[in-house]
Amino acid sequence: MNKVLLIDDEERMLELLTLYLKPYPYFCRKAVGAKAGLKFVKEEKFDLILLDIMMPEMNGWEVCREIRQYSDVPIIMVTAREQKEDIVKGLKLGADDYITKPFNEEELVARMDALLRRTRPVNRIEVERLLWDEDQFELSYKKQLVKLTPKEFAIIGLLMKNPGRVFSRNQLIDLVWGMHSETEGRTVDSHVRNMREKIREVGFPIDDYFHTVWGVGYKWIRK
C-alpha cells in the first residue's frame, strides 16, 4: 500500500482524487493548501506526492522547490491546462511528471504507477556473497551477520549502489546525514574505519572493493 500525499487548496479536488484512488493500492493523505502540505512532507514519509500548481498562498512550483531541498520523493504536478511553459518550469524544479486537468481515473493511476515503478528505490544489493538488505537492515557475508551502526550501514549501501563512482566526504555527509548537516568531514573517516574493520572480521575482502581515492574521497570498485 503506497502512501500518497495530495496537496491542493480546493477541498473538492482533494475529495475527487481520493475517490478516484480508492479502488487502488494507494493510501491518501489530504493537505489543504501549500503550507499544510509542506508540514506533512516534513513529518511523514510518502511514496508519492500529487501537487496542484495553482494555489493562492504559495504556488505549486515554490512548494516543489522547497520539497526538493530535502527530499527526493516522487512528485506529480497537477496543472489546470496544457501550458508548455508551466510544465517545463515544473519539471526543471524537480517534479517527476505532470498531469493536466481534467483527467480521468485511468490516466491518473497509470501515471502514478509508472512513476513509482521507475523511481522504486534499490533496497537489496549483493556482491560476491556480501548482501546489503535495507528491509532487514542487515549486511551479511556468506550468511554471517555484520553488525553495523546506522551511519555505517548507510555509507556502504550508498557506495555499493553506485559502483565506480567516487564520493567526497562532503557528498557523503549531504547524502547520508542530509544537507544542512554540520558534521565534519573527518567524521566520515571514523565510520569508514569502523565499518572496514567489522567487515574484515567476517572474511570479506573489503579492501578489494572499498577504496580510498587519495585527496578525493571513497569509492566502491566495480568489478
Add this chain to the structure above:
Amino acid sequence: MNKVLLIDDEERMLELLTLYLKPYPYFCRKAVGAKAGLKFVKEEKFDLILLDIMMPEMNGWEVCREIRQYSDVPIIMVTAREQKEDIVKGLKLGADDYITKPFNEEELVARMDALLRRTRPVNRIEVERLLWDEDQFELSYKKQLVKLTPKEFAIIGLLMKNPGRVFSRNQLIDLVWGMHSETEGRTVDSHVRNMREKIREVGFPIDDYFHTVWGVGYKWIRK
C-alpha cells in the same frame, strides 16, 4: 465450512450455483440483486463472494468497488463472456479472480478453493513451541499461556508473520494502531518492554528472536 455470498439478479443462476456447491464445504447465502448483496456484506462476514457483473440496477463493478472501500473479502467476478476489458477493469477495482459463463462445477470449485487458499490470512504461527493464535487471541509457550494486552498481541503477531523485516516505530503505529493515529513512537517501546517481560517469564528465549535494531526499529529474527 466456508460462508459464500452469491450475488446475482437472476434467481435461476443463484439456484444453479447453490446446487453446484452443495457437495462441497461451502455454505451459500443468496442475494437477489446488487443492493441486497451489499446489505448482506455489511451485516455478515463472508469467506468469499461470487459476484455477477451484469445486473440491472447497479453493475458488478460498482458493487465490487463499494465493497473494497471497507473490506478485503475475496471476490470472484462472474462474467457472461471472455471480455478482456471487463476483466482487467474488474481486477483493477479489487476483484481477485473471475470466471466466465457457462462454467462447470469443477472449474468453479477449483477457482474458489484456489482463491481461498491464497488469500487465507495467517492467523496462527508457531516458532519453537511459541504459538501465536489470532482466532483464540492467545500466545502460549509449551502450553503455558502468556497473558498479553491487545497491542502487545498485535505487535508480536505482526513481527512473527514478517520474520527478518525491520519495522520502524512509525510503521508499527501505522500498522497496529492504524494510519492517522497520533500515538507517540516511544509508546511502542513501552509495549515492547512489557511484552518481552511477560514472554521471558514463561521461559521462551524471546531475546534471541525479538531484536532491537538500533536507530531503526524492531524485528523478529528469522532462524
Add this chain to the structure above:
DNA sequence: AATTAATTTGAAATATTTTAAAAACTGCAC
C-alpha cells in the same frame, strides 16, 4: 625531506533504548 592527506585512537558529546512509574483512558458492571 617536506608537505599534505588519511588513518587510528580514545574520550567527550549526542542519541536512542530501556526501565519504571504515574497519568489518562476504556469498557463494563452496578
Add this chain to the structure above:
DNA sequence: GTGCAGTTTTTAAAATATTTCAAATTAATT
C-alpha cells in the same frame, strides 16, 4: 451516570550505543 480494573499512553531517569572530534600516527605525494 459512577466506579472499577485493566489497558494504554506519557513522562522522566538510567543505561547503552553511536557519533563526533581532535590529537597522534601513518602513509602518499612532490
